[in-house]
Amino acid sequence: xxxxxxxxxxxxxxxxxxxxxxxxxxxxxxxxxxxxxxxxxxxxxxxxxxxxxxxxxxxxxxxxxxxxxxxxxxxxxxxxxxxxxxxxxxxxxxxxxxxxxxxxxxxxxxxxxxxxxxxxxxxxxxxxxxxxxxxxxxxxxxxxxxxxxxxxxxxxxxxxxxxxxxxxxxxxxxxxxxxxxxxxxxxxxxxxxxxxxxxxxxxxxxxxxxxxxxxxxxxxxxx
Amino acid sequence: xxxxxxxxxxxxxxxxxxxxxxxxxxxxxxxxxxxxxxxxxxxxxxxxxxxxxxxxxxxxxxxxxxxxxxxxxxxxxxxxxxxxxxxxxxxxxxxxxxxxxxxxxxxxxxxxxxxxxxxxxxxxxxxxxxxxxxxxxxxxxxxxxxxxxxxxxxxxxxxxxxxxxxxxxxxxxxxxxxxxxxxxxxxxxxxxxxxxxxxxxxxxxxxxxxxxxxxxxx
Numbered sequence: 052x053x054x055x056x057x058x059x060x061x062x063x064x065x066x067x068x069x070x071x072x073x074x075x076x077x078x079x080x081x082x083x084x085x086x087x088x089x090x091x092x093x094x095x096x097x098x099x100x101x102x103x104x105x106x107x108x109x110x111x112x113x114x115x116x117x118x119x120x121x122x123x124x125x126x127x128x129x130x131x132x133x134x135x136x137x138x139x140x141x142x143x144x145x146x147x148x149x150x151x152x153x154x155x156x157x158x159x160x161x162x163x164x165x166x167x168x169x170x171x172x173x174x175x176x177x178x179x180x181x182x183x184x185x186x187x188x189x190x191x192x193x194x195x196x197x198x199x200x201x202x203x204x205x206x207x208x209x210x211x212x213x214x215x216x217x218x219x220x221x222x223x224x225x226x227x228x229x230x231x232x233x234x235x236x237x238x239x240x241x242x243x244x245x246x247x248x249x250x251x252x253x254x255x256x257x258x259x260x261x262x263x264x265x266x267x268x269x270x271x272x273x274x
Numbered sequence: 275x276x277x278x279x280x281x282x283x284x285x286x287x288x289x290x291x292x293x294x295x296x297x298x299x300x301x302x303x304x305x306x307x308x309x310x311x312x313x314x315x316x317x318x319x320x321x322x323x324x325x326x327x328x329x330x331x332x333x334x335x336x337x338x339x340x341x342x343x344x345x346x347x348x349x350x351x352x353x354x355x356x357x358x359x360x361x362x363x364x365x366x367x368x369x370x371x372x373x374x375x376x377x378x379x380x381x382x383x384x385x386x387x388x389x390x391x392x393x394x395x396x397x398x399x400x401x402x403x404x405x406x407x408x409x410x411x412x413x414x415x416x417x418x419x420x421x422x423x424x425x426x427x428x429x430x431x432x433x434x435x436x437x438x439x440x441x442x443x444x445x446x447x448x449x450x451x452x453x454x455x456x457x458x459x460x461x462x463x464x465x466x467x468x469x470x471x472x473x474x475x476x477x478x479x480x481x482x483x484x485x486x487x488x489x490x491x492x
Contacts, residue, residue: 053353054351054352054353056351113472113475114464114468116425116475117425117429117467117468117471117472117475118429118464118467118468118471119429119430119432119433119443119467120429121432121433121435121436121443122432122443122446122460122463122464122467123464125446125447125456125460126456126457126460126461126464129450129456129457129460130456130457130460130461131457132456133455133456133457133458134457207335211335211336211337211338212337214337214339214340215337215339215433217339218436225337225339225340238343238347239344239347239348239350239351242340242343242344242347243344243348245340246336246337246340246341246343246344247336249335249336249337249340250331250332250335250336253335253336254335
């Protein structure tokens with residue numbers, strides 16, 4: 052007996068899969084913005100003179116980077132209710148992805164900030180810029196330019212990681228696939244096509260990030 | 275709330291064993307596969323380069339979870355009735371081949387071109403050129419990234435729990451359901467993963483620092 056492929060399940064549910072893609076992109080966008088903001092704050096904390104801040108930040112980064120995302124989201128979603136904190140799947144998913152992305156981005160940004168020579172900061176201060184202006188224009192922007200490629204691949208990886216939130220039934224593409232599978236039992240057809248959709252979204256994000264780089268980071272920097 | 279006793283801890287220990295085994299299988303299989311992919315990608319044979327690049331793109335551009343599903347259901351569609359372990363091991367091997375292939379390709383191409391040219395000028399054949407000259411240096415150069423991927427692979431094996439394979443994460447879920455204390459059980463699971471991954475991460479970082487100080491012979 053040979054297996055009969057039946058891809059009609061895809062065309063019949065094309066709209067649901069499309070919505071799933073949009074949900075995945077939306078979740079990723081929220082997590083990316085949150086992660087980037089948090090990571091900039093955390094890497095500023097790592098550079099601050101208040102050394103009491105350093106240990107908790109380093110601990111957060113190391114713990115998140117050295118445990119699986121699946122465990123992290125299970126602790127947030129199944130574990131926290133034990134101490135009375137109940138999160139909806141959507142909130143738990145966004146929070147877990149943000150924290151996970153922030154830990155990786157902190158490590159990348161920290162490296163970028165270290166690569167900016169101290170003389171730059173001193174020159175900025177000597178020119179009369181305030182410390183926050185120096186940080187933003189003289190240190191942060193060139194640092195982000197230098198680490199842009201690593202940051203981009205980390206964010207694309209974050210989009211791929213978002214598939215794991217289907218395990219707590221948060222709404223995104225893999226969850227849509229799981230629901231369709233439960234209804235039609237066309238497991239292979241569905242997951243094969245959905246894997247292809249992720250590939251397309253990866254390519255799409257790469258293209259968008261390449262464009263962003265040209266708009267925002269390209270030399271000459273008149274601003 | 276049920277007590278977390280010896281049977282539960284033994285179950286978790288059994289899960290740890292399978293997590294480690296799965297990681298080792300993936301890393302060994304991926305080591306061989308990755309070497310082939312890296313050599314193909316760095317070769318000068320057009321179709322081989324394209325095939326290797328395509329393989330790498332597919333596995334790096336799709337979620338590991340979906341790869342597990344496709345291999346798991348795909349193999350049964352093709353008429354193989356394989357255990358969860360076999361299909362997970364196959365998937366981990368393919369995934370590791372793609373990632374390690376890309377890491378090692380980068381290292382091979384990061385070596386100064388002059389080395390290959392000098393070896394060719396001396397009449398050293400491809401096999402010896404790669405085995406004795408290029409690969410030993412490339413492997414050393416790529417050690418931090420390779421160790422970094424090993425951590426990623428170890429963490430990735432947790433996804434095997436979703437297709438029902440009883441590694442650490444899965445046994446954690448079973449124990450959690452039996453004892454009604456997900457916070458405690460998943461925290462223990464997290465600590466175990468951390469204890470396995472963190473030394474590797476530290477080792478990788480130390481290698482990176484050491485290599486940053488050592489110039490590559492031009």
